[in-house]
Amino acid sequence: MQSGHPTPSANSYTLAELVGNIAQTDGDYSTHIPGLMIYRRSRVTDPMPCIYGLGLGVTVQGGKRVMLGEEIFDYAPGQSLVTSLDLPVVSYVTRASSAQPFLGMGLALDARVITQCAAEMNFSTPLKASTSLAMSVVTLDEGLLDAITRLVRLQDEPQLIPLVAPLIQQEIIVRLLNGEHGPALRQLMTxxxxxxxxxxxxxxxxxxxxxxxxxxxxxxxxxxxxxxxxxxxxxxxxxxxxxxxxxxxxxxxxxxxxxxxxxxxxxxxxxxxxxxxxxxxxxxxxxxxxxxxxxxxxxxxx
The missing domain is CATH 1.10.10.60 (Homeodomain-like)
Known part of the structure; x- marks a missing residue:
């Protein structure tokens, strides 16, 4: 089981405020930014089988559980989940209330951009020969959290989205490849x-x-x-x-x-x-x- 609750940073509170402003009532919210979805739930939910595609998920407030086969992934505020190919999972919100609703976001990732970025990067550690699970949960580092916060904030500047959003999305992919999620992403692109x-x-x-x-x-x-x-x-x-x-x-x-x-x-x-x-x-x-x-x-x- 993957777990652990990191201490929220100032950027985490900023992201929670931005997401809460978009999702003021329960529901799933598409945004002006391609591939970015926002979620809000004011109570825990029943386990729901679904397909997670190539993407990044972030719990901003509350808690969520994702089950993949016999593996269980719990992720809390300040943690990110990356899925590096389409996986059938069972997911549900584990911590939410009217006073402190679950807030989350999902960002679809582009396989072509991942492949291009990985080809241009020099990695300090070579990939291990063994295959690893195409899903991982790790604590968000400040650089990645900052990039995600800037991407969500772009929602307030729609005229900049076509030019700036792809640059921030590429930065997010580079930071994912360079961090603890990197090996799972790289093994599927090698x-x-x-x-x-x-x-x-x-x-x-x-x-x-x-x-x-x-x-x-x-x-x-x-x-x-x-x-x-x-x-x-x-x-x-x-x-x-x-x-x-x-x-x-x-x-x-x-x-x-x-x-x-x-x-x-x-x-x-x-x-x-x-x-x-x-x-x-x-x-x-x-x-x-x-x-x-x-x-x-x-x-x-x-």
Whole structure:
């Protein structure tokens, strides 16, 4: 379990004020800055399965927990979470109240910018040969916190956003690569590394998960033996390839039922299930309720 509550700095209080001004009531807020989202919750939330993409998350006030397979990440104010590829997780707010609501922010990261910056940087420590989990929680250093604060503050100067935001976002990526999040980001951008092979395979899976896929065929695509492939996949994604495939299918089926108002059997077929009963069992295991009841519950909550 990752935990620990760093002492908030003056910049942390400034960021909390800026975020609180944007999110004055509960909800998810898009901003004028591409890729930047702000979140506010005035009470703890139920665990919610979702997909975290390549990005940076920061808890500004309150507390949050993210579960990836058997790994548990708790992060508090002054801590950052980086996800270096698309991962199915379960996340929820653990500390929030009306007086002290949870405040958080998420920033999508650009893989091309990460690759370009990493190629131009000289790193003092070489990458280890082993693959590491594509998610990490570390304490924000003052330089990174300052850059994030300046990015959020740009919301008040919309005329500067097109020119200045990309520069600050690039600075954030450089600081991430240079800090404790760096190894996880670099391993997925290093040509020929096992981490990059898994990242490419996951990108392929996202496009083809509705198809009938044999796990040994995935190993062939990654140019690994089946046992080595499973080992590297679990090391990066926190779960087996089969679990990952199930998460993709079930998450998509849920969105289909919510957005297109189709029944569970139709959704199951659309995402690649041949058995409606197997779909219902696995859906219930992931979301905590059968499809019909879960969809009703989500609609009542929104």
């Amino acid at each position: 040509a020929g590394s096992p981490g990059q092979q898994i990242a490419k395979l996951i990108a392929w899976l996202k496009q083809h998960y509705t198809e009938d896929i044999a796990m040994d065929d995935l190993a062939d695509k990654a140019h690994m033996s089946p046992s080595t492939f499973r080992q590297h996949f679990r090391a990066v994604a926190g779960m087996s390839p089969l679990q990952y495939l199930k998460h993709l299918r079930l998450q998509d089926a849920r969105q289909l039922m919510l957005n297109e108002d189709i029944d569970a059997s139709s959704a199951a077929l659309r995402v690649g299930y041949e058995s409606a009963s197997q779909f219902s069992r696995e859906y219930t295991r992931l979301f905590g309720a059968p499809p019909l009841r879960d969809i009703k519950r989500v609609r009542l909550a929104t």
